[in-house]
Amino acid sequence: MIRLTNVHKSYKDGEKEHSILNGVDLTIREKxxxxxxxxxxxxxxxxxxIAALLAEPTSGSVYVDGRQVDFRKEKELSAxxxxxxxxxxxxxxxxxxxxxxxxxLLAMDARHKGRSGRKAAMELLEKVGMADKANSNVKSxxxxxxxxxxxxxALVNHPQVLLCDEPTGALDRENSRLVLGLLxxxxxxxxxxxxxxxxxxxxxxxxxxxxxLNGGEVLGVDQALQTV
Ligand SMILES: Nc1ncnc2c1ncn2[C@@H]1O[C@H](COP(=O)(O)OP(=O)(O)OP(=O)(O)O)[C@@H](O)[C@H]1O
Ligand SMILES: [Mg+2]
Numbered sequence: 001m002i003r004l005t006n007v008h009k010s011y012k013d014g015e016k017e018h019s020i021l022n023g024v025d026l027t028i029r030e031k032x033x034x035x036x037x038x039x040x041x042x043x044x045x046x047x048x049x050i051a052a053l054l055a056e057p058t059s060g061s062v063y064v065d066g067r068q069v070d071f072r073k074e075k076e077l078s079a080x081x082x083x084x085x086x087x088x089x090x091x092x093x094x095x096x097x098x099x100x101x102x103x104x105l106l107a108m109d110a111r112h113k114g115r116s117g118r119k120a121a122m123e124l125l126e127k128v129g130m131a132d133k134a135n136s137n138v139k140s141x142x143x144x145x146x147x148x149x150x151x152x153x154a155l156v157n158h159p160q161v162l163l164c165d166e167p168t169g170a171l172d173r174e175n176s177r178l179v180l181g182l183l184x185x186x187x188x189x190x191x192x193x194x195x196x197x198x199x200x201x202x203x204x205x206x207x208x209x210x211x212x213l214n215g216g217e218v219l220g221v222d223q224a225l226q227t228v
Contacts, residue, residue, distance in 0.1 A: 002028040007060035022216030035207030086159030092150035101134040124152035161193035
């Protein structure tokens with residue numbers, strides 16, 4: 001569904017060029033359940049942002065459903081993101097002047113909004129135990145509460161693939177389980193693909209496909225074990 005071929009990403013720091021991704025080839029297949037692990041700073045968020053079409057590779061190509069993505073066409077990019085991809089960031093990124101319910105409604109596209117949009121949004125908030133704070137000030141939420149809202153916000157348009165960047169990083173054990181359970185249930189119910197970047201070994205081991213990013217390259221788990 002999303003294919004990265006020979007993707008390089010580097011950042012300029014003054015005169016120096018820092019290479020983060022060095023020729024990554026990665027295919028996220030339809031309905032796949034994949035986990036990505038790797039040391040801090042190895043480029044996991046960078047990789048996820050490229051797969052989510054939020055960042056352009058320095059070189060290399062990205063394909064969505066077999067079609068090469070043209071990163072210069074902003075309209076096409078946002079349509080692809082809206083229609084196909086649900087993204088959960090490492091930080092919740094909620095809009096502070098809107099309450100949780102409004103954050104979900106704003107993210108909802110016209111096809112899903114309709115008259116039942118509000119009800120669907122409330123049901124999602126309920127699933128993560130946030131219904132009673134649907135109308136609260138977002139700024140008053142704890143980090144974990146905000147993350148739970150951000151997670152269901154990514155589900156409002158029934159994405160074909162959910163890309164999650166450490167979705168449970170800010171949560172305690174109980175909420176971490178709740179959120180992971182919701183993501184797996186969503187995958188079972190909707191058949192969407194699920195990609196989770198995590199530092200949590202237990203979650204990392206749960207993926208049907210597990211990959212490790214190290215030294216700017218994607219390794220299968222077996223390969224990664226050989227390097228330690
Ligand atoms: N916009 C940017 N400009 C310059 N350097 C950046 C930028 N974004 C990321 N980097 C650098 O790229 C490297 C990889 O960052 P990235 O956030 O992808 O790592 P990560 O694997 O997600 O780490 P973590 O596990 O800590 O979240 C880091 O060294 C970071 O400083
Ligand atoms: Mg990261």
